[in-house]
Amino acid sequence: MQTSIPKPKLLITLRTITTSATVSCNQRAASERGFLNLLQSCNTFSNLLQIQAQILKLGFQNSPLILTKFVSKASDLNSIEYAHCFLFSPHSNTHFYDAFLFNTIIKAYAQTANLKPKALWVFNFMLECRVLPNDFTYPVILKACAGIGDLNLGMSVHGSLLKFGLHRNDPVLNTLVHMYCSCKGGIVFGRKVFDEMTKNDSVPWSAMIGGYVRLGRSNDAVDLFRKMQTQGVCPDEITMVAVLCACTDLGALELGKWIESLIERERVNKSLELNNALIDMFAKCGDVDKALKLFRTMNERSIVSWTSVIVGLAMHGRGLQAVSLFQQMVRDGVAPDGVVFIGLLSACSHSGLVEKGKEYFDLMRKEFGLLPKIEHYGCMVDMLCRAGLVREAVEFVQKMPIEPNSIIWRTLINACRTHNELKLGESLARQLIRNEPMLEANYVLLSNIYAKMSHWEKKTKTREVMDTKGMRKIPGSTTIELNNKIYKFVAGDMYHNQYKEIFEMVDEMGREMKRAGYVPSTSEVMLDIDEEDKEDNLNRHSEKLAIAFALMNTPPGTPIRIVKNLRVCSDCHSATKFISKIYNREIIARDRSRFHHFKDGLCSCNDFW
């Protein structure tokens, strides 16, 4: 009987099933392709809703390909959270989902500000669904970790990538370096991954150099770039952007010019971003005219190009030119954003254009529909303070519709000290310390106010509080670039090879300046010591040491460029004016907020600083 099993019948049945399945598969593939084309043309949120209804109607909720395209469209339309709700509702058949679909939604979250943690959620859910990550998963999830900047999170993802054995391809390792370099305290781990990997192209070098720059370790960034060159790895435009940022941070114009010549020599692709980085470098290293020239020759400009050049002009006190460039930008049809307004308002602030600044602050909302943020209010307070309108600044802060932040309070307090509103400054500083007791800058402000009031006991007590809390004032330092080297000076620096000669030079400068009418502003010295010692103290400020060093080591008539990490003190400011005239030198000084061009006894800032 067994032999009578109707084998042929079964075969026929199987063949029938196979054929109909093939047909249905082909039909489905055809309709999937059609539907994908439909999705491709979707360009509004209401389109997306219609597509979603169609997905349900046609039963495509089980097609990972269609869902992936849906996610990527939703991401383009800033509606990734909407797609998320659709995909991960309790009724979804998530067992149809594949790695490609998960990678796409993780990527969408990773590239959206404020939603990066959701990328981690989706990644964990992917593992819960037992969908194995593939080569493409880790670069996107590591990028999300980099955006979040949490080292522990990054380390746990690193652990899982080792578990799945997906740590042997370049994009994964490159993003791993990038991730570690973007997390607080992670640069050592980034360097370890970097040192242990094979580095055939520029990408890991750019990631590591960029990491040093973000951390403010620009000297290390430049050293690594030099090492890259000795190892014969060809830099590309992204490496060049990172090194240019290091030059910008260091204020190293000669180094920046060398990079520019290297870009030309190596025929590096001059992308928009690279041109923007060059503009920024030239403007912030003191040659704003070169920045302007470059800007004018660019075929393609973005809002970043305009902002860089406007901010550059602002830093050099060329406020009117910055305003006119902003007007040209608007005429050219480029929509301003909040960042360019910060540049514009700071241009008004650095040039004393108070009325212009008020006008643009109003126009921001009325004409351009941009709601001023705390930074814009900060610019306005800074502008009023620089112009000496401290009382008006206080009124402005009282009327602000948003809560002032501690930066605004510190701007006000500093202005109170400069413009002799000492009682008001003291009360504001004490209030700020009550609200923010762990920030050293607040104690420094209060202590400086007490020094100006000659309340030495209170000043000492404030410094003691700082000591007991283990706080240290950031020491003022000045750097100068000479013969491809960067020299750093701190006040009273006695570690330099030439320190004896430098001190002698500073004393000689002091004598010459006094002969020309300079009076040391000993009120700037925040110490309870006699006047003569105060003069000595002023003469040992890092700016003066750096200028003395430059006068000794450069030919007569050469311009001197210095970079100060904090704001230049008023005594050094006045002394540098005298030095520029006596020694016939142009001195270009960058401080934390702007440039000062000293020439023939005058400064370009017109004392708005």
Added chain:
DNA sequence: TTAGGGTTAG
């Protein structure tokens, strides 16, 4: 049919 490093302010 998916992956790596970059520019403006604060």
